[in-house]
Amino acid sequence: MNHGIAWGAVVALLVGYYVVRQRSSISHIRGPPSPSWIFGNMLQFRLPSSYGDYEFKWFKIYGPVYRLKGCFGQNRLMVSDLLACQYILKSPLFTISPTLDSTLRMAVGDGTMIRMKGKAHQRLRNGFNPGFTAATARSFQPIFDNITQELEQSGTAPIDVVPPLGIATFTAIAGAALGYSLDDLGEEYVVATNQIQVDSSTQTAGDVLADALGACLPTWLLRAALHLPTKTFKAARKASHLAQSLGAQAVKEKHDLVQQGLNIDGDIFGILLDQVHSNTERVPLTGEEIVNQTQTIMTAGQEHPLTIHHFLLSFFTKTIAFGLWELAKDPELQESLRAEIHSSPGEAGQNGVYDQMPLLNAFIKETLRLYPAEAFTERMVVEDTIIPLSESITTSPGEQISEISVSKGQVVIVGIASYHRLESHWGADADKFRPSRWFEDTILNADAVGPYANLLAFLTGPHTCLG
DSSP states (O other), X not given: OOHHHHHHHHHHHHHHHHHHXXXXXXXXXXXXXXXXXXXXXXXXXXXXXXXXXXXHHHHHHHOSEEEEXXXXXXXXXXXXXXXXXXXXXXXXXXXOOHXXXXXXXXXXXXXXXXXXXXXXXXXXXXXXXXXXXXXXXXXXXXXXXXXXXXXXXXXXSOOOSHHHHHHHHHHHHHHHHHSOOXXXXXXXXXXXXXXXXXXXXXXXXXXXXXXXXXXXXXXXHHHHHTTSOXXXXXXXXXXXXXXXXXXXXXXXXXXXXXXXXOOOTTSHHHHHHHHHHSOOSSOOOOHHHHHTTHHXXXXXXXXXXXXXXXXXXXXXXXXXXXXXXXXXXXXHHHHHHHHHHXXXXXXXXXXXXXXXXXXXXXXXXXXXXXXXXXXXXEEEESSOEEEEEEEEXXXXXXXXXXXXXXXXXXXXXXXXXXXXXXXXXXXXXXXXXXXXXXXXXXXXXXXOOSSBTTBSTTOOXXXXXXX
């Protein structure tokens, strides 16, 4: 038998089994019509000409909770309701999908914090917290200042800001996390990481279908598939392996410095290892546990849902780029920001100086609101449960409901970008870039959601971004 036909038959059987065994309790939730059984609404959702072309239109028609069709006729629940988002992201009854978990295992390793759950996750998180406090971040200011000066000296000719911002972000993370320069990371690691970012900058219908097929495979087969010799998979495996080596090298170097009686608390790894060598009652992390987080930290890692190739480093860079784009369109805002910065007491980098720049802080918050690094994140229900809603919705039969029952295995999409456009939360012009909204009481007094400014840009719950 032709091998292609045989593999096609296997995939068809797996898809058929997957579709049959799925239960759906959300068929009564309203949503857009599906143009395709194979792709459902996923091409519209994930591959629009401009992000949100369909999502924000559906959001206006159906509200903060609606149903989408995934690939192979599967229902997906799209949620941007405030209370529902909190419940989904904080509850242990929702987890990342087996597909994403296997991908993270390949890309950032077995011992990474973002794959762990429960007490194991909490222990690692608590152990890493000292490296991500506000005071620690301020201590890295000289690193950021040096990188900023290099960007300033790059000339005045018009440029595409994304590449230099990407390099600057990567350099800043390397310096703050490991105490390394870009050269210290080695060309091989930088090239492999760049390859992943290049591959992840675009998606195709094939990528969408591959992700959907991955969900149909048993874990052992999915993990085997992720070891196929594709260019992206090879780059991801190489970057993960090299990051592990870099982390081990950094830890060894810092251990040696401690033996010489030298200070090592100039970067995150040094701060964490300093606890290992100190005689405190608190049980510190082991050197191996610190090393295991290297690739996660270097790629600003979170459980990103778009495809198995995506890394957040490039997305945070684009958040900054979009902020600069908005600034370039508003000369008056530029002048106001410049005046505020120049009139602020003290020098940039001093403790508390940035807290005294309200317009700058409002600009940062508005950029994160309208251009979050993650536009959405997916979760899978691990046990039948009921999702509460802050506002009731109308079902297809016309019934008003204030909660939604979801079954085990149901995929739920948390619409971060849509939540950031809730008019009830951000005002009637929520789809507009307007930093001044952050001076209004409706924003300041809103219910807390994420760790920063009521935004979901850094998620919420147990897997909230460190720092």
